[in-house]
């Protein structure tokens with residue numbers, strides 16, 4: 478049990494990483510507000526909480542809906558008078574070559590994965606500044622560091638989240654006492670992959686056009702992600718939850734946490750000199766703020 482119970486707001490708790498993280502945080506004694514956009518989907522979380530004998534507070538929050546964010550934060554502040562940790566976990570993948578994606582689809586991907594975390598950050602930061610403490614944890618991806626084929630729109634959204642977080646990390650802590658960290662998982666066994674494949678298929682799948690050879694190759698690669706392969710090569714939500722908890726309990730939270738040897742290896746060409754982002758943060762601070 479962690480000796481200091483924190484008030485934690487977590488988005489996207491209906492499944493996967495969010496669901497498991499919510500439960501593990503309560504198991505470690507924190508006061509967790511597990512939120513989801515559609516409360517009709519709370520059964521899986523409720524059942525797991527019952528099974529593991531933990532008490533969760535569940536609230537509605539759609540990261541695309543400013544009003545729902547404000548209402549949720551108002552409710553938490555009314556009962557706790559503080560928010561110590563915001564975990565921006567809600568997110569969704571997207572596969573389609575940029576040229577074939579509609580502007581509406583591209584805006585949707587940015588809305589959930591980038592504007593959503595911004596909305597939540599902007600809404601909690603006044604309280605964290607008043608407290609002179611807080612920790613914002615943005616769930617990014619190895620796709621926020623390395624671009625990959627047919628995932629360019631999703632990667633662009635996570636790159637944006639990385640740029641935002643790295644920039645905020647240069648001044649939020651020294652000026653306002655707020656830490657900000659990125660968690661960067663690689664493949665993790667959740668609904669994430671199934672949802673993006675379902676969406677791709679529902680919007681026409683592989684089209685009979687110039688992109689067909691590329692898409693057939695790419696979808697052939699995805700077809701190698703059998704259950705047996707994922708069991709062997711992917712992480713589990715509990716692995717990612719453990720990294721998130723390590724980050725929350727870290728007395729000196731780092732800018733970035735790669736979640737496995739695999740994600741470290743995948744991003745190595747870009748991250749080997751500064752895997753946790755602390756050297757770059759110090760260098761930027763030194764050049765601009767430490768005058």
Ligand SMILES: NC(=O)c1ccc[n+]([C@@H]2O[C@H](COP(=O)([O-])OP(=O)(O)OC[C@H]3O[C@@H](n4cnc5c(N)ncnc54)[C@H](OP(=O)(O)O)[C@@H]3O)[C@@H](O)[C@H]2O)c1
Pocket residue numbers: 488489490491492493494495513514515518538539540541565566567568569570589616617618619661662663664665666667668669670672
């Ligand atoms: N799984 C991976 O391989 C992987 C790898 C790297 C990074 N990540 C990141 O990890 C995070 C969690 O994903 P996951 O793997 O746990 O996938 P998941 O099982 O699909 O969970 C995604 C969660 O985000 C929620 N969500 C989607 N749109 C939302 C919105 N507008 N408002 C609020 N919640 C919304 C989903 O709610 P609904 O149930 O209502 O859809 C669900 O609770 C995401 O940010 C993802 O990008 C995942």
